[in-house]
Amino acid sequence: MLAAYAAGQDADHPLEGLVVGEITDPGPPEPGWVPVRVRAAALNHHDLWSLRGVGLPADRLPMVLGCDAAGVDDQGRDVVVHAVVASPGWRGDETLDPARTLLSEKYPGTLAETVWVPPGNVVPKPPELTWAEAACLPTAYLTAYRLLFHAADLRPGRRVLVQGAGGGVSTAAVVLGRAAGLEVWVCGRDEARNQRALELGAHAVFPSGARLPAQVDAVLETVGEATWAHSLRAVRPGGTIAVAGATSGAMPPADLGRVFFRSVQVAGSTMGTVEELSRLVAFLVASGARPLVDEVLPFADAARAFRRLLDGDVFGKLVLELPEA
CATH class of the missing domain: 3.40.50.720 (NAD(P)-binding Rossmann-like Domain)
Structure with missing residues (x-):
């Protein structure tokens, strides 16, 4: 599958380790996880930190980057992906789980044609939000x-x-x-x-x-x-x-x-819960407010988007879109 992933890490030149190309879909990393066909994914500075070697151990490379995405789940539903993954058996606010992780830290991230997530890590995407707008929300x-x-x-x-x-x-x-x-x-x-x-x-x-x-x-x-x-x-x-x-x-x-x-x-405060993500989506629909998108680029231009992010030439969010399957 097509993905943007960290193949190497360099604290001073983080984009040296970025690869945009084909990588094997590993399938569900844990039993019961579900696939989401990504339609749009937003970039974050977290991705640059991963490429610098911060928060992502080198022994986990290659690692698909990305925390944010909106797409279609295995039931055909339009969804927004929640990036915080709690440890098995954790109950309550997942941001308080000492063993929590984000997509792209332990498990492959969202900058790919498919991302696998726990079934509780998706919330419905309303039709009022575009794919690009929805992809801005999780981080x-x-x-x-x-x-x-x-x-x-x-x-x-x-x-x-x-x-x-x-x-x-x-x-x-x-x-x-x-x-x-x-x-x-x-x-x-x-x-x-x-x-x-x-x-x-x-x-x-x-x-x-x-x-x-x-x-x-x-x-x-x-x-x-x-x-x-x-x-x-x-x-x-x-x-x-x-x-x-x-x-x-x-x-x-x-x-x-x-x-x-x-x-x-x-x-x-760190990120938010899946319940708060649901409330955020509802708030945007009710209020009419929308995320500020700086630019939407085709996934093939991921390297250019990363360069813009690294250079600080961004006001709002950079979003990569993938075509409908």
Whole structure:
């Protein structure tokens, strides 16, 4: 089957290990798993980390990349794939399973004509969403959904600051926050990306680290070291900093005095559950909001899509489409 997979790893030149070509379909990796014929799959920085050798041991190569996909299951149903795979017998929130994994870490991922998943790892794709839109949801949009409505526990009328403009999670947070009736502020270092965030639905944008006109109820933090001090200053007493990443570094000064004197809550969050993915899909249908797709490319152009992702030349999601079987 056609796939985009990691055949090698290089921390400095990750695309050297990328292959787009034929690979043997291994069949179900575990008993009872079901095939999904992929119609669209979205790229994530997780794929680049795998090619760099982070989170994917070399002894698992070759490994089909990809966490996000929408396609058709073995019953002929249009579905969205949930990428978090819990260990056998786990019950409850799968993101809390210490042995959880993502597709493309232990099991082959979604950047292929077929992906095998546990039967509980699919949710129905409604006709209102295109294949490309549905493929954007399992990582960036699910992460943003959980940050906004679970970790930060926001409600309509509350004010949220999104650190960073242009990335998959940050653009998802703007789209979802605006649709949910939140007042959405964005801080970013690139003026052009800030302007695009404003056009996307942000109520206000500011340069990174800027003094804000008021404090916010919550901050969505995926940048880490470069923005942490600003996030602590921006959040109101009793507010929440919801953290789902640290792209600029994971070891900022803690400033614990500000945390406990102001009763700031710091809530970690990873991906989301299959139930939250179902609610996210329903939210998009009901609200009319849609994922921001930067570009849809044929699967044969996967290498070019990876190059764009590596170069940072992306605002929204990059999606690869496969023809109907």
